[in-house]
Amino acid sequence: MNGSAETYRPDAERLNQTTARADALSERYGALEGEALLRVMLEWQYKGRIALVSSFGAEAAILLDMVARIDPATPVIFIDSGKLFHHTLTYRDILVRRLGLTDVRTVEPVAFDIGGHDPDGELWRHNPNLCCYLRKVLPLERALGGFDAWITGRKRDHGGERGGVETIEAIDGRIRLNPLAHWSAKKIDRTFQERGLPRHPLMAEGYASIGCAPCTAPVSPDAGGRDGRWQGHAKSECGIHHARWS
Numbered sequence: 001m002n003g004s005a006e007t008y009r010p011d012a013e014r015l016n017q018t019t020a021r022a023d024a025l026s027e028r029y030g031a032l033e034g035e036a037l038l039r040v041m042l043e044w045q046y047k048g049r050i051a052l053v054s055s056f057g058a059e060a061a062i063l064l065d066m067v068a069r070i071d072p073a074t075p076v077i078f079i080d081s082g083k084l085f086h087h088t089l090t091y092r093d094i095l096v097r098r099l100g101l102t103d104v105r106t107v108e109p110v111a112f113d114i115g116g117h118d119p120d121g122e123l124w125r126h127n128p129n130l131c132c133y134l135r136k137v138l139p140l141e142r143a144l145g146g147f148d149a150w151i152t153g154r155k156r157d158h159g160g161e162r163g164g165v166e167t168i169e170a171i172d173g174r175i176r177l178n179p180l181a182h183w184s185a186k187k188i189d190r191t192f193q194e195r196g197l198p199r200h201p202l203m204a205e206g207y208a209s210i211g212c213a214p215c216t217a218p219v220s221p222d223a224g225g226r227d228g229r230w231q232g233h234a235k236s237e238c239g240i241h242h243a244r245w246s
C-alpha cells in the first residue's frame with residue numbers, strides 16, 4: 001500500500017531478538033496479568049520505553065485507570081482518525097481529567113495522505129482497508145517511534161482473530177502487552193463498577209465496540225463484542241494489530 005514515507009522497518013536481527021525476548025518474558029511473567037503485569041513492565045522492564053495505545057472506547061477506562069495508578073505520566077497514544085464520534089473525544093477528556101493522566105498524545109493522519117487518497121472523506125465506503133491504513137496504521141507507526149513496547153486492550157473474549165491473544169507478544173520488533181487478554185466481559189463489567197469508572201456514553205445507545213462513526217453500529221445485547229464494526233465488509237480489525245514485518 002502507498003502512503004507517506006515509511007518511518008520504521010525493523011531488520012531481521014531485531015525481529016529475532018524481540019521474539020526471543022517475548023518468549024523469555026512470557027516464561028518469567030506469563031502468570032501475571034492486569035495491573036500486576038503492567039507494574040512490572042512500566043516500573044522495571046520497559047520503564048520510559050513503553051506506551052499505552054488507547055481508543056478511549058467501550059472498555060478502555062480499565063487499562064487507563066491501571067496505568068494511571070502506577071504512573072500517570074505514562075505516555076498514552078490516542079489515534080484521532082478524523083472520523084471518530086464526538087462522544088469519544090468528550091469521553092477522552094473526561095477520563096484524562098478524572099484519572100490525572102499527564103501525557104496523552106493525540107495523533108492524527110498526515111494531511112498529505114488524506115489529501116492524496118481521501119479528499120472527499122468517503123474512502124471508508126469503498127476501500128476501508130486503505131482508509132484504516134492512512135488514518136490509523138501509519139499514524140500509530142509514527143507515534144510508536146522510540147518505544148520498545150506498547151500496551152493494548154485486546155481480549156480473547158472479543159472473538160475472531162483475537163481468540164488466541166497472549167498477554168505478552170512480539171510484533172514488528174517490539175513487545176506488545178495485552179494485560180486483559182483473558183478477561184471476560186463479566187469481569188470487565190464488574191471492574192468498572194468496583195472502580196467507579198464512567199462508561200463511554202454511546203454504550204447507553206447500544207454500541208458495544210466503538211471506533212469510527214461511519215464504521216460502527218449499535219448491536220443487539222446478544223451480539224459479539226465487535227459485531228457492530230465494519231458491517232457489510234469482510235473486515236473485523238483496522239490493521240494496527242497486524243504484523244507488517246516478518
Ligand code: SF4
Pocket residue numbers: 081083123124127128129131132133135136211212213214215238
Ligand atoms: S474505521 Fe472506517 S472511517 Fe475509521 S479509518 Fe477505518 S475505514 Fe476509515
